[in-house]
Amino acid sequence: xxxxxxxxxxxxxxxxxxxxxxxxxxxxxxxxxxxxxxxxxxxxxxxxxxxxxxxxxxxxxxxxxxxxxxxxxxxxxxxxxxxxxxxxxxxxxxxxxxxxxxxxxxxxxxxxxxxxxxxxxxxxxxxxxxxxxxxxxxxxxxxxxxxxxxxxxxxxxxxxxxxxxxxxxxxxxxxxxxxxxxxxxxxxxxxxxxxxxxxxxxxxxxxxxxxxxxxxxxxxxxxxxxxxxxxxxxxxxxxxxxxxxxxxxxxxxxxxxxxxxxxxxxxxxxxxxxxxxxxxxxxxxxxxxxxxxxxxxxxxxxxxxxxxxxxxxxxxxxxxxxxxxx
Amino acid sequence: xxxxxxxxxxxxxxxxxxxxxxxxxxxxxxxxxxxxxxxxxxxxxxxxxxxxxxxxxxxxxxxxxxxxxxxxxxxxxxxxxxxxxxxxxxxxxxxxxxxxxxxxxxxxxxxxxxxxxxxxxxxxxxxxxxxxxxxxxxxxxxxxxxxxxxxxxxxxxxxxxxxxxxxxxxxxxxxxxxxxxxxxxxxxxxxxxxxxxxxxxxxxxxxxxxxxxxxxxxxxxxxxxxxxxxxxxxxxxxxxxxxxxxxxxxxxxxxxxxxxxxxxxxxxxxxxxxxxxxxxxxxxxxxxxxxxxxxxxxxxxxxxxxxxxxxxxxxxxxxxxxxxxx
Amino acid sequence: xxxxxxxxxxxxxxxxxxxxxxxxxxxxxxxxxxxxxxxxxxxxxxxxxxxxxxxxxxxxxxxxxxxxxxxxxxxxxxxxxxxxxxxxxxxxxxxxxxxxxxxxxxxxxxxxxxxxxxxxxxxxxxxxxxxxxxxxxxxxxxxxxxxxxxxxxxxxxxxxxxxxxxxxxxxxxxxxxxxxxxxxxxxxxxxxxxxxxxxxxxxxxxxxxxxxxxxxxxxxxxxxxxxxxxxxxxxxxxxxxxxxxxxxxxxxxxxxxxxxxxxxxxxxxxxxxxxxxxxxxxxxxxxxxxxxxxxxxxxxxxxxxxxxxxxxxxxxxxxxxxxxxx
Numbered sequence: 001x002x003x004x005x006x007x008x009x010x011x012x013x014x015x016x017x018x019x020x021x022x023x024x025x026x027x028x029x030x031x032x033x034x035x036x037x038x039x040x041x042x043x044x045x046x047x048x049x050x051x052x053x054x055x056x057x058x059x060x061x062x063x064x065x066x067x068x069x070x071x072x073x074x075x076x077x078x079x080x081x082x083x084x085x086x087x088x089x090x091x092x093x094x095x096x097x098x099x100x101x102x103x104x105x106x107x108x109x110x111x112x113x114x115x116x117x118x119x120x121x122x123x124x125x126x127x128x129x130x131x132x133x134x135x136x137x138x139x140x141x142x143x144x145x146x147x148x149x150x151x152x153x154x155x156x157x158x159x160x161x162x163x164x165x166x167x168x169x170x171x172x173x174x175x176x177x178x179x180x181x182x183x184x185x186x187x188x189x190x191x192x193x194x195x196x197x198x199x200x201x202x203x204x205x206x207x208x209x210x211x212x213x214x215x216x217x218x219x220x221x222x223x224x225x226x227x228x229x230x231x232x233x234x235x236x237x238x239x240x241x242x243x244x245x246x247x248x249x250x251x252x253x254x255x256x257x258x259x260x261x262x263x264x265x266x267x268x269x270x271x272x273x274x275x276x277x278x279x280x281x282x283x284x285x286x287x288x289x290x291x292x293x294x295x296x297x298x299x300x301x302x303x304x305x306x307x308x309x310x311x312x313x314x315x316x317x318x319x320x321x322x323x324x325x326x
Numbered sequence: 327x328x329x330x331x332x333x334x335x336x337x338x339x340x341x342x343x344x345x346x347x348x349x350x351x352x353x354x355x356x357x358x359x360x361x362x363x364x365x366x367x368x369x370x371x372x373x374x375x376x377x378x379x380x381x382x383x384x385x386x387x388x389x390x391x392x393x394x395x396x397x398x399x400x401x402x403x404x405x406x407x408x409x410x411x412x413x414x415x416x417x418x419x420x421x422x423x424x425x426x427x428x429x430x431x432x433x434x435x436x437x438x439x440x441x442x443x444x445x446x447x448x449x450x451x452x453x454x455x456x457x458x459x460x461x462x463x464x465x466x467x468x469x470x471x472x473x474x475x476x477x478x479x480x481x482x483x484x485x486x487x488x489x490x491x492x493x494x495x496x497x498x499x500x501x502x503x504x505x506x507x508x509x510x511x512x513x514x515x516x517x518x519x520x521x522x523x524x525x526x527x528x529x530x531x532x533x534x535x536x537x538x539x540x541x542x543x544x545x546x547x548x549x550x551x552x553x554x555x556x557x558x559x560x561x562x563x564x565x566x567x568x569x570x571x572x573x574x575x576x577x578x579x580x581x582x583x584x585x586x587x588x589x590x591x592x593x594x595x596x597x598x599x600x601x602x603x604x605x606x607x608x609x610x611x612x613x614x615x616x617x618x619x620x621x622x623x624x625x626x627x628x629x630x631x632x633x634x635x636x637x638x639x640x641x642x643x644x645x646x647x648x649x650x651x652x
Numbered sequence: 653x654x655x656x657x658x659x660x661x662x663x664x665x666x667x668x669x670x671x672x673x674x675x676x677x678x679x680x681x682x683x684x685x686x687x688x689x690x691x692x693x694x695x696x697x698x699x700x701x702x703x704x705x706x707x708x709x710x711x712x713x714x715x716x717x718x719x720x721x722x723x724x725x726x727x728x729x730x731x732x733x734x735x736x737x738x739x740x741x742x743x744x745x746x747x748x749x750x751x752x753x754x755x756x757x758x759x760x761x762x763x764x765x766x767x768x769x770x771x772x773x774x775x776x777x778x779x780x781x782x783x784x785x786x787x788x789x790x791x792x793x794x795x796x797x798x799x800x801x802x803x804x805x806x807x808x809x810x811x812x813x814x815x816x817x818x819x820x821x822x823x824x825x826x827x828x829x830x831x832x833x834x835x836x837x838x839x840x841x842x843x844x845x846x847x848x849x850x851x852x853x854x855x856x857x858x859x860x861x862x863x864x865x866x867x868x869x870x871x872x873x874x875x876x877x878x879x880x881x882x883x884x885x886x887x888x889x890x891x892x893x894x895x896x897x898x899x900x901x902x903x904x905x906x907x908x909x910x911x912x913x914x915x916x917x918x919x920x921x922x923x924x925x926x927x928x929x930x931x932x933x934x935x936x937x938x939x940x941x942x943x944x945x946x947x948x949x950x951x952x953x954x955x956x957x958x959x960x961x962x963x964x965x966x967x968x969x970x971x972x973x974x975x976x977x978x
Contacts, residue, residue, distance in 0.1 A: 082771065305765050
């Protein structure tokens, strides 16, 4: 895999030494200030160099992660498993819980309190909004949310911002265009909320019925961020430093005719990319089902697989941080 | 997590040095004498101090556990995975076997003989009574039963006795009250059979239709143990040193009307606990679905989460013992 | 477990030192020449002595295997997990993918390119012929096929040849009889194709409707190999050095009446074995459902469980080789 030149740039970031993540839960993008992000990105950047030079470290040897997934997410669970393994730690994989004894009518707090008897840190994916917060309230060990319902997906937000920083070397002064289902995509909400901490100008590109909720737009305005809305990628492609493309998720539509009408609304093609800046980044949380043409994959600006890889480094950083080993 | 003061007391137990568990199967509570239990509890107690001081050890580095679960049991499988991981060993997790190729009409002995080509020890959970014994007969590597049908669940019995010892510092002379479904609960049968080795007085508290089977009561009488039966927790709460509460398991009832009639029979509440001894232990194998009120959780006598944790130490002790590394 | 005397013989094989498997994919038995096999068997043989003497090694410490199974195969997946664990590496187990987010309409190349962001090597089991080749084309990390549809199952073929060599000390000059469903069994096709590299005489024993496909027979003839076909094991039992028995797989039959007619066609019994050579090997890829009587298991010529064990050593050898650590 080729690595992008800009990877190195963020090594220079001085992590704030007085921050402590030891024992903290990671349940919302709202819990981070710029200093926190600088610290996490600094550690993630170190993790990246460790993995590239050595493959792995023994930093979390003897530590156990319980990977508790109440709904399947191979991508996210694999990323956490890889992160823990590359830190030398062990994993209790608990996937497909809906079919298992954990769900014999047991409450989430009881399950969490049981698992923390065995593990040192718990990663939780849950279909219900707020589940991570409930878990964190009852747990004495750190909880890291791997997404709860249409709510938060904080580690996705962090890896997205880390990727922008890695690709472009900075965050302030960028023009970030978000494309696709901006109404239902928790990824988009988490990312835009994190980016409000920086001097970023936004373009929100979506079909009319899939616009960013007013609530999120209001937060941006309050934070002093500027944005415009459009239905056409063509309007923003020439100016964007980041084109963040998302899938229109069938499972979010009650009316399937609405889904059919918008599902193929956007496709990023080489022709479109020809009109984009020479230095910019196309991102996607993956899986994609047609939003980005395969012929874009070889474009050096196609950052989505580096984005995946960064997910592992961010999760390594978070695991090490909450276990006091960063 | 807070730790109970009495944890330390059993460290003083001198394990019988001439006992060898190396290469043995763990398939029934009937295979243990008092000396065996003293040895296992001594090792489990050492495991507890290792985990608390260091998190883990390398005792079983390079060893592999095959965790073969023919029916789901997240709690038990996670406990074994954590135990093996904290000993530095590796795990082959084989869960949900009913859907897998292992079940392409293959016999249990063939599956076991295949897995022992890969692993050094096999943990087996199976829906049929006696499956562990069959597995042990064909295996040349040690088999540890993680429960077979309504039959035995020896590691649960061991962790229960270890918890009583850890909480109260002794076993002889105690008054142990068992509450709930005493007819179908294999946990209760395993525990009561192990405790017959000690000078324990029993109270069996259950609705009339869920009484302890005569067969088990006869074994107690033969072993010289005394007991009484009642339908009311109120009759025993003031005198009991241990209140062992179990869930009424819906899946054991053919007639669901019977289940409905008894399912909410018992609930341990703070009011009830106000009438209990100052030093005693409330235990439950978990999951609970209402038998113990959440407000009891903060009572220092609520031992059920420490009981979960002890399960990991007992399983660490057994794994190390049967692999000759205790 | 007892080990066969001949295990030692192949240690003498001088592996060709100038071959490099580093970074290569393992997707077809057709990719191997005799030199390649000599090299792999030499490494597998070393792996066997390491495991017998030490249990495990740290050769792949810090390396991660993604075990990506789109259809269940407990036996094969467990073998790879054990192989990686005994090499000191870590595993991302991805089983039952059909229910998971990987399959949210995502293409195989995208899944592979995502996983190689986390892992150093990917083992792929897939229901479609040619899937491994597609995966290998898109991956920058090594792909090892664990079987794709009715197509190839190269690691099974390799472990089978390695077992023959281990049991009989040589490959040239042997008489190998294959018994059962020779039409549909990919195991048989892979094995017979690998053995064409050696001076082997074949007997193909099957019911008329389950004969070896002409295409495979033509390949044997072209390679200068001789063979005969028969319906009766009795015709070959006295002369065979290897009796390779396979299951008639119900799932391959469109017409279940045809399956019923042939499913119990063969059963290797002690009576039959009484007529076989004193030094020969009975093999089976397992699971068996009646093709070999349980009373044959204690016969020293029954090699099928040693064959299972050899699978782990072959997979250790391949993992180490493609990661450049053999």
